[in-house]
Amino acid sequence: MQLYNNLSAEERAKLIEQAGKERLTISFYTYAKIGNPEIFRNHLFVAWNELDVLGRIYVAHEGINAQLSVPADHFQKFKDHLDSISFLEDVRLNIAIEQDNFSFLKLKVKVRDKILADGLNDDTFDVTNKGVHVDAERFNTLIEDPNTVLVDMRNHYESEIGHFKNAVTPDVDTFRDSLSIIEEDLKTHKEDKNLVMYCTGGIRCEKASAYYKHKGFKNVFQLEGGIINYVRQVEEKNLENKFIGKNFVFDQRRAERISEDVIAHCHQCGKPCDTHVNCANEACHLLFIQCPECAEKLSGCCSEKCAEIAALPYEEQKALRRGQTKSNMIFKKGRSEVLKFK
Structure with a gap:
């Protein structure tokens, strides 16, 4: 039984080009108790390899975090497989704003200690006791409230090319760095401010919101589905887009353009650039x-x-x-x- 890739990225790219089929770039996550991540990992690899799914998927005792590419004509079969797994039934799928058939070139399903490295070792920390999920419309209303602190839970190289207006953008290299820094900066506002957070697809805010509730913050909110879902809702509901620049993504595309604003600069000459x-x-x-x-x-x-x-x-x-x-x-x-x- 094949449980690993047998083609190089170059070979896979040629096959995708020859097939001439459209592919969908998708991401999803969920926190759930997985008894044997290794067996679950093997199950996913076998099922998804047959559907020509490519991507980077992390599985741990705490859940699954997936970023992948699936042939458009296999999407329903892929969705049916997800729905056959109890804790993945009707899971929210974030479909990329800008599609690229070559966003992923291998199927990598890896077992990790955690689906999101947080540096936390706290047995009393319950990741399921999360903050309030808000849609794009309520998010827009909340961030206009002077009683709100809006925090970008992504890393510096992500927020550098795009972020929400008036957001706090911590100068951090990793998610684990941001948790303690934000807590320290906002410790005097645990009860009198709305703490509103956002990230790319929601997984970082999911854990961060539970963490800050654990630390005593009373009014904790997170943008449901992250920036990806926000942009889709803005377009569908004709809402005001409050995100400027590009949304950094972790695949071959590296970013999706959300607005025409270029807020970053070339690191070598200083000219406006966000590539x-x-x-x-x-x-x-x-x-x-x-x-x-x-x-x-x-x-x-x-x-x-x-x-x-x-x-x-x-x-x-x-x-x-x-x-x-x-x-x-x-x-x-x-x-x-x-x-x-x-």
């Missing part, structure tokens, strides 16, 4: 913002040194990487010292 790229030097792979002019000048790299390495024959690049382990520094998402306008 994330990964450094073309595979040994670096740094995520940063780069304008077309700088991309041409530095061959898609973050520095002249990386451009020199990327220009070498592939075998020479492999030889340079041999025996070296990737440092966490390469994943600092735009904080490298080589970037003048980070």
Whole structure:
């Protein structure tokens, strides 16, 4: 029984192109008690591999977090399979605003300690005791209330290219960093302010809202379905869009444009730009913002040194990487010292 990928990303991309079928990029999550995540993981892989589902899925004792791509003509079969699983029946599916047939090129279903790393070790913390879910219309009303504090629960490189107007955007690298920082900043307003949170698809707010209720915050709200669902509701109900810029996403697209505002800058020259790229030097792979002019000048790299390495024959690049382990520094998402306008 096949429980792993047998095609490379390049091979899969060619098959998708040859098939000529439209695919849907979808995300969903749910917190649920899963007794044996390994068995559940294998079940999902077998079922979804048959449907040509691709994506990145995390399974843990606390639930599932999925970002995936499914052929449009297999969507109903995929939905039927979800509905056959008790805790996934009628789960909300966030369908991407901008579709890309190549958003995912492999099916990766991984067992993790948690579906969302939070750094918390608190047995009294109940993730199901969450805040109030609000739709786009009520969210718009809440964030206009002077008694509301609106907090972006995403990381700095996400909010840098797009966020809601007047939102607090913590300068953090990870979700676990934001929890304690926000609690400390708002500790004097646990009872007299509305704490309203948002993130990409809702999973971070789901855990954060329960955490802040656990810490004594009285009026905790979260944007149901996150930015993705908000934009869809704004379009369907003809509401005012209060999000400016792009919504960062964790697949090959890297972002969906929500408004025409460009609020970020090229990390190399400072020109208005909100296009994330990964450094073309595979040994670096740094995520940063780069304008077309700088991309041409530095061959898609973050520095002249990386451009020199990327220009070498592939075998020479492999030889340079041999025996070296990737440092966490390469994943600092735009904080490298080589970037003048980070």
